[in-house]
Amino acid sequence: MILVTGGAGFIGANFVLNWLAQCDEPLVNLDSLTYAGNLQSLQSVAKNSNYHFVQGDIGDKVLLEALLQQHQPRAVVHFAAESHVDRSIHGPADFVQTNIVGTFHLLEAVRHYWGGLSAHQAGAFRMLHVSTDEVYGSLKDADAPFTEQHAFQPNSPYSASKAASDHLVRAWHHTYGLPVLTTNCSNNYGPYHFPEKLIPLVIHNALAGKTLPIYGDGQQVRDWLYVSDHCSAICAVLQAGRLGETYNVGGWNEKTNLEVVHAICAHLDLARPLPNGSYADQISFVTDRPGHDRRYAIDASKLANELGWKPAETFETGIAKTIDWYLNNQDWVLNVTSGAYRDWVSQQYVTAQA
């Protein structure tokens, strides 16, 4: 079986659903259920005998040791993190705690468990650390996309905490021989994406008749990947990645934020036409994010050449699937946008519009 951390979040939940749909291997999901973790995303597998959920923190050493001993996983896939750049600007402490200290505790527990395995089991064991392209910093318009050799130049508290966790994972391989793999992926989008991030926020606000907030001039570039393509890349690296290596994951889909928002509005204009005008009329330019990275772009050729991975979706097919999912799952959106979500939106966007 495998142990997944953070499987109730956006990418983790998609990974868990895809895993259980595609193979018979049991999976344990350890998640502390922060504001970003949502068991409703996993309702369809809650009774699956191959699925086991444990609510707990990756910083809880005693729990980690017990879980590893009890379930004897052949692999750990580590998604759990604080993941939102804007929240990291308002309050970096949780990012240091979970992304750095939490990853450290997980590495130590895994090292201890791995050290007690038989030679055969230890040889087959893998820990895959899920990270981001944001560790590489920001590109200029004419720069080549990030390769795995690009220096780490993180600019936000979020990306700095992820870069630190990547360094810990690397060091645990070089020093202790822990069989680790790291993936650095570009921006994901798709079902079960919490509406604090650009794409789900814009879909949600458009349908609610609210403004679509564009930070600064909207010319920042992100390289978008449909979430199930990220999940298939993780499976490919877990299966055949070279130990201690990092693999960049991306969809060769660079878009400015304004292009993304216009694409969403155009799709919604067809799927849910307004009586008058376009959803694009709701676009509103707001104060820029402090330290806003201008451009991310991933060179995923190592993953393609070594492991034969390529994305199944283009931006056009992926965004259409995503918008249709949100249109058909408004109860999920309603559930996650109550209470604490409203507090976040009023804190973030009142400041941004001031």
Ligand code: NAD
């Ligand atoms: P998310 O914020 O949607 O989910 C994070 C999950 O981790 C939540 O379920 C949360 O409850 C859980 N969690 C947080 N702190 C925890 C702790 N201390 N112990 C146990 N569980 C905890 O994040 P996501 O977008 O699904 O991202 C998953 C991973 O992928 C992260 O490591 C992130 O850095 C990385 N990543 C994300 C993107 C993206 O575009 N979203 C791109 C590249 C890499």
Ligand code: TYD
């Ligand atoms: P986001 O989805 O938060 O991902 P990240 O910051 O990790 O790339 O933001 C994507 C881009 O969209 C980023 O350049 C910031 C911008 N953005 C807006 O313009 N308005 C918004 O309301 C949000 C949430 C993001």
